[in-house]
Amino acid sequence: MVSSLENKLEATVTEGGRNLSVGERQLMCMARAILRRVRIVVLDEATGSLDVSMDRFVQKCLKEALADCTVFMIAHRLENVLSMNKLLYMNQAKVSILC
Numbered sequence: 001m002v003s004s005l006e007n008k009l010e011a012t013v014t015e016g017g018r019n020l021s022v023g024e025r026q027l028m029c030m031a032r033a034i035l036r037r038v039r040i041v042v043l044d045e046a047t048g049s050l051d052v053s054m055d056r057f058v059q060k061c062l063k064e065a066l067a068d069c070t071v072f073m074i075a076h077r078l079e080n081v082l083s084m085n086k087l088l089y090m091n092q093a094k095v096s097i098l099c
Contacts, residue, residue, distance in 0.1 A: 022049040
């Protein structure tokens with residue numbers, strides 16, 4: 001993503017990232033969490049604005065980079081949560097533990 005920006009790492013990001021696409025803002029937020037070495041991460045449709053191939057790439061990177069973190073992931077794409085060690089399923093305001 002950075003390589004596509006006009007000034008690469010020196011690119012200016014406006015307040016709220018308004019000069020970035022939704023997908024680019026999502027990637028920036030994930031990168032910030034990884035660089036800060038946070039212990040708990042909440043991802044709410046974090047890759048929802050990415051195409052399928054970029055989504056798979058980001059999921060692989062997140063799995064590696066956040067291996068030692070607690071990750072709460074809210075997702076509609078089933079393949080994004082299949083590798084999690086605990087799954088909660090919500091349907092019509094009822095929560096079920098799948099594994």
